[in-house]
Amino acid sequence: MPKSAPSSAPSPASTGTLTRRGLMFILSSPSGAGKTTVSRMLLEHDPDICISVSCTTRPPRPGEIDGKDYHFVSRAEFDRMVADEEFLEWAEVFGNCYGTPKAQVKAGLKEGQDYLFDIDWQGTQQLYQKLERDVVRVFLLPPSIDELRRRLTGRGTDSADVIAGRMDRARSEISHWDGYDYVVVNDDIQACFEKVKKILEAERLRRARQTGLIGFVRELMQPGG
Numbered sequence: 070m071p072k073s074a075p076s077s078a079p080s081p082a083s084t085g086t087l088t089r090r091g092l093m094f095i096l097s098s099p100s101g102a103g104k105t106t107v108s109r110m111l112l113e114h115d116p117d118i119c120i121s122v123s124c125t126t127r128p129p130r131p132g133e134i135d136g137k138d139y140h141f142v143s144r145a146e147f148d149r150m151v152a153d154e155e156f157l158e159w160a161e162v163f164g165n166c167y168g169t170p171k172a173q174v175k176a177g178l179k180e181g182q183d184y185l186f187d188i189d190w191q192g193t194q195q196l197y198q199k200l201e202r203d204v205v206r207v208f209l210l211p212p213s214i215d216e217l218r219r220r221l222t223g224r225g226t227d228s229a230d231v232i233a234g235r236m237d238r239a240r241s242e243i244s245h246w247d248g249y250d251y252v253v254v255n256d257d258i259q260a261c262f263e264k265v266k267k268i269l270e271a272e273r274l275r276r277a278r279q280t281g282l283i284g285f286v287r288e289l290m291q292p293g294g
């Protein structure tokens with residue numbers, strides 16, 4: 070029988086103490102493989118993670134909301150933010166600029182807030198170089214190149230030219246899969262989501278993140294407690 074905690078030791082959950090720093094959960098994939106879909110499912114089902122809303126110079130797609138899907142900014146405003154070092158990372162993708170605003174994420178992590186990032190491999194590398202211990206990198210693969218093309222076409226948000234560009238780029242994006250900690254094939258969306266959710270749950274329990282538990286564990290180990 071495992072020893073139960075001494076009744077005098079308050080559990081971290083019961084005291085509401087912060088048990089760990091927040092983590093940075095990165096989802097990347099070639100365009101059309103499903104990272105926006107999986108991100109939305111995670112945000113819907115997990116109240117403890119929120120999305121880092123990126124800035125972009127790309128125009129909004131139908132249905133996208135400024136401030137929710139992206140902060141849509143002009144190129145001049147983006148350049149100013151780069152010059153003023155307001156981004157944690159930024160990159161050019163498909164001829165548009167994308168960047169992760171710094172302020173909110175840095176403050177939130179300290180308070181134990183987990184963040185989800187839908188960013189590309191360039192941004193992932195930059196975040197890993199800066200904040201390695203907080204970062205979890207997940208890469209989604211499509212089940213096949215044909216299915217990727219079907220999804221991009223079926224989404225109905227891009228012209229044939231743009232789709233052709235995204236397909237061209239998909240191969241080079243896939244080549245960066247070895248820069249990630251986890252790789253999940255998005256065949257069945259529900260199965261893919263369950264796997265991603267399990268990765269997040271396991272990463273939250275990493276001992277190295279749970280620095281706030283040190284006091285609690287010491288108390289549990291006290292002789293005669």
Ligand SMILES: Nc1nc2c(ncn2[C@@H]2O[C@H](COP(=O)(O)OP(=O)(O)O)[C@@H](O)[C@H]2O)c(=O)[nH]1
Binds near residue numbers: 169
């Ligand atoms: N580095 C970086 N990449 C981003 C950021 N926001 C979005 N992206 C990536 O930019 C690429 C294009 O995004 P988008 O235009 O929304 O099209 P999508 O590929 O269909 O999701 C995707 O690979 C996104 O993950 C960001 O803040 N930084």
Ligand SMILES: Nc1ncnc2c1ncn2[C@@H]1O[C@H](COP(=O)(O)OP(=O)(O)O)[C@@H](O)[C@H]1O
Binds near residue numbers: 258
């Ligand atoms: N497992 C899946 N099976 C079938 N269609 C999918 C699956 N995952 C995503 N899709 C669809 O494929 C299209 C592209 O997905 P999306 O999440 O926008 O990709 P990304 O954000 O990686 O560009 C969307 O129309 C989405 O509904």
